[in-house]
Amino acid sequence: MADLSCTIAGIPSLNPFWLASAPPTDKKVNVTRAFRAGWGGVVWKTLGIDPPVVNVSSRYGVHHDTNRQALGINNIELISDRPLAVNLQEIRECRAEFPDHVIIGSMMAPIEERAWKELAVRIAEAGVHGLELNLGCPHGMCERGMGSAIGQVPEMVEQVTRWVKQAVGIPVFTKLTPNITNILWSAEAAKRGGADAVSLINTVNSIVSVDLDAMAPTPVVDGKGTHGGYCGSAVKPIALNMVAEIARNPFTADLEISGIGGITTWRDAAEFIALGANGVQVCTAAMLYGFRVVEDMADGLSQWMDEKGLTSLSQLHRMAVPNVVNWNDLNMAYDVKARINPDLCIECGRCYIACEDTSHQAITMTDLGNGRKRLEVIDDECVGCNLCSITCPVPDCITFDRVDAGTESVTWPDHPLNPQRLVAAE
Amino acid sequence: MTHSVPFLPVISADGHPLTAAQIEQNFSDLHPCLTDLQAMAESNRCLYCYDAPCVTACPTSIDIPGFIRRISTGNPDGAARTILSSNILGGTCARVCPTEVLCQQACVRNRAEDAPVEIGRLQRYAVDHLLDNTAAAYPFARAAETGRRVAVVGAGPAGLACAHALAVNGHSVTIFEARPKPGGLNEYGLAAYKMTGDFARREVDFVLAVGGIQIEYGRALGTDLTLDVLRQDYDAVFLGIGLGDTNALGLVGEDKAGVVDAIDFIAGLRQSEDLAGYCSAASVVVIGGGNTAIDAAVQAKRLGAEEVTLVYRRGPQQMGATAYEQDLAATNGVVVRHWAKPVEIKGNGHVEGLVFERTRLDGGRLTETGRRFEISADLVLKAIGQSLAPAALSGLTLKGGKIVVDETGQTTLPGVYAGGDCIASGQDLTVQAVEDGKRAAKAIHAALSASQR
Numbered sequence: 090m091a092d093l094s095c096t097i098a099g100i101p102s103l104n105p106f107w108l109a110s111a112p113p114t115d116k117k118v119n120v121t122r123a124f125r126a127g128w129g130g131v132v133w134k135t136l137g138i139d140p141p142v143v144n145v146s147s148r149y150g151v152h153h154d155t156n157r158q159a160l161g162i163n164n165i166e167l168i169s170d171r172p173l174a175v176n177l178q179e180i181r182e183c184r185a186e187f188p189d190h191v192i193i194g195s196m197m198a199p200i201e202e203r204a205w206k207e208l209a210v211r212i213a214e215a216g217v218h219g220l221e222l223n224l225g226c227p228h229g230m231c232e233r234g235m236g237s238a239i240g241q242v243p244e245m246v247e248q249v250t251r252w253v254k255q256a257v258g259i260p261v262f263t264k265l266t267p268n269i270t271n272i273l274w275s276a277e278a279a280k281r282g283g284a285d286a287v288s289l290i291n292t293v294n295s296i297v298s299v300d301l302d303a304m305a306p307t308p309v310v311d312g313k314g315t316h317g318g319y320c321g322s323a324v325k326p327i328a329l330n331m332v333a334e335i336a337r338n339p340f341t342a343d344l345e346i347s348g349i350g351g352i353t354t355w356r357d358a359a360e361f362i363a364l365g366a367n368g369v370q371v372c373t374a375a376m377l378y379g380f381r382v383v384e385d386m387a388d389g390l391s392q393w394m395d396e397k398g399l400t401s402l403s404q405l406h407r408m409a410v411p412n413v414v415n416w417n418d419l420n421m422a423y424d425v426k427a428r429i430n431p432d433l434c435i436e437c438g439r440c441y442i443a444c445e446d447t448s449h450q451a452i453t454m455t456d457l458g459n460g461r462k463r464l465e466v467i468d469d470e471c472v473g474c475n476l477c478s479i480t481c482p483v484p485d486c487i488t489f490d491r492v493d494a495g496t497e498s499v500t501w502p503d504h505p506l507n508p509q510r511l512v513a514a515e
Numbered sequence: 516m517t518h519s520v521p522f523l524p525v526i527s528a529d530g531h532p533l534t535a536a537q538i539e540q541n542f543s544d545l546h547p548c549l550t551d552l553q554a555m556a557e558s559n560r561c562l563y564c565y566d567a568p569c570v571t572a573c574p575t576s577i578d579i580p581g582f583i584r585r586i587s588t589g590n591p592d593g594a595a596r597t598i599l600s601s602n603i604l605g606g607t608c609a610r611v612c613p614t615e616v617l618c619q620q621a622c623v624r625n626r627a628e629d630a631p632v633e634i635g636r637l638q639r640y641a642v643d644h645l646l647d648n649t650a651a652a653y654p655f656a657r658a659a660e661t662g663r664r665v666a667v668v669g670a671g672p673a674g675l676a677c678a679h680a681l682a683v684n685g686h687s688v689t690i691f692e693a694r695p696k697p698g699g700l701n702e703y704g705l706a707a708y709k710m711t712g713d714f715a716r717r718e719v720d721f722v723l724a725v726g727g728i729q730i731e732y733g734r735a736l737g738t739d740l741t742l743d744v745l746r747q748d749y750d751a752v753f754l755g756i757g758l759g760d761t762n763a764l765g766l767v768g769e770d771k772a773g774v775v776d777a778i779d780f781i782a783g784l785r786q787s788e789d790l791a792g793y794c795s796a797a798s799v800v801v802i803g804g805g806n807t808a809i810d811a812a813v814q815a816k817r818l819g820a821e822e823v824t825l826v827y828r829r830g831p832q833q834m835g836a837t838a839y840e841q842d843l844a845a846t847n848g849v850v851v852r853h854w855a856k857p858v859e860i861k862g863n864g865h866v867e868g869l870v871f872e873r874t875r876l877d878g879g880r881l882t883e884t885g886r887r888f889e890i891s892a893d894l895v896l897k898a899i900g901q902s903l904a905p906a907a908l909s910g911l912t913l914k915g916g917k918i919v920v921d922e923t924g925q926t927t928l929p930g931v932y933a934g935g936d937c938i939a940s941g942q943d944l945t946v947q948a949v950e951d952g953k954r955a956a957k958a959i960h961a962a963l964s965a966s967q968r
């Protein structure tokens with residue numbers, strides 16, 4: 090089996106699977122169970138300056154699909170609501186009991202140099218392998234000038250990172266908020282501040298649902314709700330893009346990345362690593378299914394790596410990064426047409442109606458008279474949009490054939506129909 | 516998917532007859548209503564097909580993907596309205612339709628998974644939800660009174676469906692029903708474990724709640740009503756009289772005590788207030804191979820009969836009962852014997868047994884083999900088919916023992932329409948009767964709208 094051990098920001102880890110700073114890493118009892126279940130590391134629930142925060146009751150909301158699967162959840166919890174000393178004592182105990190497992194201390198403070206430095210030193214003294222700076226919490230803490238209130242201002246991201254780097258000698262992870270126009274602004278700021286790695290993403294600002302009886306956003310706290318941090322499967326696409334942007338941006342390409350956001354399966358983890366993550370963090374998947382989800386994450390990842398002939402994660406790391414390009418670099422001569430496999434097709438008609446109503450009227454549905462139907466693609470109409478294969482309930486039933494010669498390559502800047510090009514040529 | 520619990524009868528634990536409580540348990544729901552959780556899971560299996568084959572396979576063309584989607588989004592009453600707008604007896608159909616040969620057979624989920632969406636059970640979930648929801652508004656508004664009057668003969672599924680659709684269109688309907696209760700075979704014929712809790716009556720009440728429909732009970736065409744009079748007094752007539760007669764075995768001794776029509780046995784059972792006292796027969800023989808035979812046999816077994824043998828003169832493929840129903844008989848401990856026909860009824864006054872002769876197919880013809888066997892019986896249930904009671908139908912053209920109608924449901928007498936089991940529209944099924952009633956109502960409404968007063 091492929092070797093899943095790895096190094097993140099210079100910290101060796103048994104595997105790339107860490108639990109993100111959140112309730113799963115809130116206390117010694119959780120962390121102990123997590124390490125026993127197979128997680129390589131944890132980022133301890135964010136610590137702040139005493140007195141500890143106080144949380145409300147009714148804390149999480151959910152975006153369900155019609156089958157009650159949680160697409161994503163949000164939360165309005167604050168940082169650790171236990172005294173700092175208690176947390177630090179438990180970190181010490183866990184470090185002693187699990188010397189091979191990684192513990193990162195997550196921290197947050199108001200935008201004051203002394204506050205950040207003193208807290209960083211205290212946590213570092215508890216023996217953590219590194220520090221993660223929580224600049225992302227998009228609810229509650231930001232109203233107190235912390236969390237995303239800092240993470241949304243690149244100058245502050247840089248400043249805070251620099252303060253902590255000056256205070257401690259251990260690796261520093263700057264955790265980025267996705268609630269920002271361009272992730273590169275804060276990633277670059279973190280790098281300028283001296284971060285060893287960036288962790289992303291923190292939660293996405295959200296209202297997951299409105300309770301139509303209470304007429305209030307969920308979770309409803311005595312008749313009222315507030316925006317909260319969204320996470321889980323639904324945010325993975327947002328996170329992947331942000332990770333890729335950092336990985337392919339020359340100035341940040343060498344920043345180490347702890348990929349976070351919706352990671353639920355080994356495949357998700359493989360995708361993050363291929364796009365530049367050195368390791369991954371998981372929160373929601375563990376919250377929904379328990380710590381045992383790591384078993385298949387590890388097993389499935391190494392199984393897949395074996396099939397691909399990959400022996401270590403360093404080989405997988407960044408494998409897909411060179412293929413992430415700007416739209417303007419795509420080959421416009423590339424032409425694919427949908428192909429429907431009649432042996433797999435169950436004749437549900439979804440591809441037909443999807444294409445007919447909302448795409449390019451490129452699928453015909455012929456009644457064969459014997460209760461059966463034949464679905465076929467009209468090549469001349471098909472633009473290769475993929476919608477049919479997306480809506481098709483049968484895997485691999487609709488595939489795509491490349492129909493251009495495969496010899497020509499033309500990008501938009503060079504395309505004959507590009508008016509800018511004509512202007513430039515004149 | 517949600518599998519039905521095997522529907523097994525309680526067998527006596529001590530050799531004594533079943534207790535009343537055990538018999539009651541034996542007549543609980545064949546397929547109980549799905550729970551909310553089951554309905555959520557099952558409705559999410561539906562692919563929301565476009566031009567869905569299940570819809571085509573439903574004789575009443577219910578918008579199946581449309582109603583299942585409404586269940587999945589938490590709109591079960593909307594689902595029920597979708598169902599009822601195509602099939603006003605959607606509640607009964609959900610309980611009794613042989614879905615395995617109708618909608619569910621056509622479901623695309625069979626293609627790759629061999630497991631259709633449980634359309635029937637979802638349909639029941641939705642309709643029951645609406646009927647149980649006392650706060651829900653009645654889903655049909657009657658058009659303004661047209662002043663037109665239509666006579667419907669028979670308050671079975673065909674007559675009720677026709678009457679409801681006509682009433683919605685503002686016509687006034689009088690239903691003449693021979694029996695003391697409405698519903699036809701919904702009330703008197705369908706298996707008790709499919710129609711628990713007086714559902715037939717509740718559903719009729721729901722149909723009548725639209726307004727504009729009156730039922731006159733104890734009024735039989737041919738006895739105190741004639742077609743001529745109805746045609747004079749009403750703007751149109753619909754006949755939904757089902758099949759009133761039963762076929763006889765044609766054997767000596769058929770009049771012995773204990774030899775009865777399965778239809779009557781079931782009707783008595785459906786109306787019985789005391790199931791434990793209804794039937795004390797220990798050895799029951801059922802003759803026939805259709806729905807009725809299976810229902811009679813299974814219900815006899817569930818009443819506590821020790822031996823129930825169903826004898827059919829042909830093989831399983833030729834049986835009118837679907838494979839599912841044959842399985843139901845087998846799992847209920849009914850012994851099914853194929854390729855034999857009764858030739859002699861034994862007993863003095865009361866039947867004691869039957870002599871059968873083995874049959875076989877020779878060049879497509881059923882022949883006798885001369886080999887005989889005997890089965891003892893203290894109750895013989897005849898289920899070898901029903902036929903139209905012709906008495907009152909003078910003036911109508913019949914073919915193959917059924918009333919001839921055109922594609923709108925009109926008989927050869929202008930203004931007289933017919934539907935359900937009394938015509939040859941398809942299989943003799945509740946859902947087909949509903950469709951026939953609907954179709955005739957449409958034609959009647961069109962004719963009345965077109966004609967001058």
Ligand SMILES: Cc1cc2nc3c(=O)[nH]c(=O)nc-3n(C[C@H](O)[C@H](O)[C@H](O)COP(=O)(O)OP(=O)(O)OC[C@H]3O[C@@H](n4cnc5c(N)ncnc54)[C@H](O)[C@@H]3O)c2cc1C
Binds near residue numbers: 668674934
């Ligand atoms: C035992 C049995 C089990 C069945 N099980 C199923 C099943 O599981 N699923 C299924 O889909 N179908 C089943 N069927 C078939 C189904 O019940 C019929 O197809 C359906 O009831 C036909 O409806 P209808 O309205 O045509 O006739 P009926 O239901 O027979 O109704 C006819 C009505 O007309 C009345 N009537 C008759 N003659 C006169 C007259 N001269 N004057 C006034 N009123 C009259 C009758 O009293 C009755 O109320 C079963 C049938 C039987 C007999």
Ligand SMILES: Cc1cc2nc3c(=O)[nH]c(=O)nc-3n(C[C@H](O)[C@H](O)[C@H](O)COP(=O)(O)O)c2cc1C
Binds near residue numbers: 167223318
């Ligand atoms: C209930 C809850 C509390 C969280 N608390 C913190 C926190 O204290 N500090 C932090 O950096 N991130 C916090 N997060 C964000 C997670 O660490 C993680 O970045 C985010 O949930 C995305 O990952 P996921 O999709 O795997 O859940 C919290 C998330 C949840 C659901």
Ligand code: SF4
């Ligand atoms: S998971 Fe449920 S039981 Fe546990 S603390 Fe939360 S609300 Fe209470």
Ligand code: SF4
Binds near residue numbers: 429433438482
């Ligand atoms: S969506 Fe897929 S299964 Fe359905 S008709 Fe189209 S090709 Fe066939």
Ligand code: SF4
Binds near residue numbers: 437580583632634
């Ligand atoms: S065929 Fe099956 S999956 Fe398709 S709409 Fe009908 S019930 Fe749903």
